[in-house]
Amino acid sequence: MNWESPAAFFAMGGYGFYVWGSxxxxxxxxxxxxxxxxxxxxxxxRSLRRESLAETLEKQ
Amino acid sequence: xxxxxxxxxxxxxSPQSFYPLAGKMIPWFWVLATIFFVIGLYISFFLAPxxxxxxEGYRIIFIHVPAAWMSMFIYLVMAFWAGxxxxxxxxxxxxxxxxxxxxxxxMAFLSLWTGALWGKPMWGAWWVWDARLTSALILFFLYIxxxxxxxxxxxxxxxxxxxxxxxxxxxxNVPIIYFSVKWWNTLHQGASVSLTKAPSMAAIMLWGMxxxxxxxxxxxxxxxxxxxxxxxxxxxxxxxWVKELPEVxx
Numbered sequence: 001m002n003w004e005s006p007a008a009f010f011a012m013g014g015y016g017f018y019v020w021g022s023x024x025x026x027x028x029x030x031x032x033x034x035x036x037x038x039x040x041x042x043x044x045x046r047s048l049r050r051e052s053l054a055e056t057l058e059k060q
Numbered sequence: 061x062x063x064x065x066x067x068x069x070x071x072x073x074s075p076q077s078f079y080p081l082a083g084k085m086i087p088w089f090w091v092l093a094t095i096f097f098v099i100g101l102y103i104s105f106f107l108a109p110x111x112x113x114x115x116e117g118y119r120i121i122f123i124h125v126p127a128a129w130m131s132m133f134i135y136l137v138m139a140f141w142a143g144x145x146x147x148x149x150x151x152x153x154x155x156x157x158x159x160x161x162x163x164x165x166x167m168a169f170l171s172l173w174t175g176a177l178w179g180k181p182m183w184g185a186w187w188v189w190d191a192r193l194t195s196a197l198i199l200f201f202l203y204i205x206x207x208x209x210x211x212x213x214x215x216x217x218x219x220x221x222x223x224x225x226x227x228x229x230x231x232x233n234v235p236i237i238y239f240s241v242k243w244w245n246t247l248h249q250g251a252s253v254s255l256t257k258a259p260s261m262a263a264i265m266l267w268g269m270x271x272x273x274x275x276x277x278x279x280x281x282x283x284x285x286x287x288x289x290x291x292x293x294x295x296x297x298x299x300x301w302v303k304e305l306p307e308v309x310x
Contacts, residue, residue: 015117022174041290
């Protein structure tokens with residue numbers, strides 16, 4: 001085990017800003033990207049459903 | 061190869077049959093990505109020892125190198141699909157190229173970002189105009205250019221063709237990035253891992269880096285497949301098969 005305390009873990013031997021700045025931004029982007037990608041699919045599905053509903057209403 | 065196999069291959073080359081297949085594959089890639097991330101992060105922070113020169117600051121390597129590898133690898137895959145779409149006029153391969161571009165751009169950005177945060181404490185500079193850093197920045201601009209060019213052309217097929225030419229011309233930059241540390245004197249260090257030499261790092265650090273690279277790889281596949289499904293629906297919106305999809309019909 002490398003760390004004597006949680007504080008030592010967050011301090012990263014004085015490199016805390018650089019290490020957490022790297023891992024933090026990485027985590028942020030890798031959480032945001034899949035959310036945006038699946039939202040893109042949900043958006044197009046919503047408009048496709050609206051179109052299909054409009055078509056069925058027209059036929060009636 | 062028998063005729064059967066050829067037909068089978070082309071079957072999954074159509075957006076219509078690839079759409080549900082991708083849907084089935086996505087959860088598996090998320091499972092793999094999660095497993096590799098958990099193991100990789102555990103090694104990165106708890107098993108890998110403190111570096112005798114760089115202290116704890118070197119731990120940035122566990123995301124810097126995987127992001128940089130993926131930024132180059134995704135570019136090659138993107139250019140391959142774009143080129144295939146250009147040569148054979150296959151719709152799905154162009155859609156695949158389009159789906160990969162944002163993920164590649166994010167990887168290129170992360171390699172630059174983590175590199176800057178690593179360079180500052182170790183070299184004393186966020187950025188230097190050496191060959192490795194400059195060619196990596198060009199890779200990021202190539203992704204942005206590819207995305208912007210495709211977005212600027214309304215006709216999807218023409219956008220595919222223009223994008224493919226840009227992607228293919230840009231391929232020349234990938235070996236330049238890779239060999240830049242050999243060809244020129246750079247502030248950036250040489251490769252820690254190469255195909256021809258034994259790796260110049262402790263085994264546990266190497267394992268951490270490789271497992272994190274696998275995690276990034278699985279992540280990239282999962283998110284690109286998610287995006288390609290959205291692109292398929294957008295581009296095939298007018299077709300019968302999309303209208304007949306259970307999630308559209310209801």
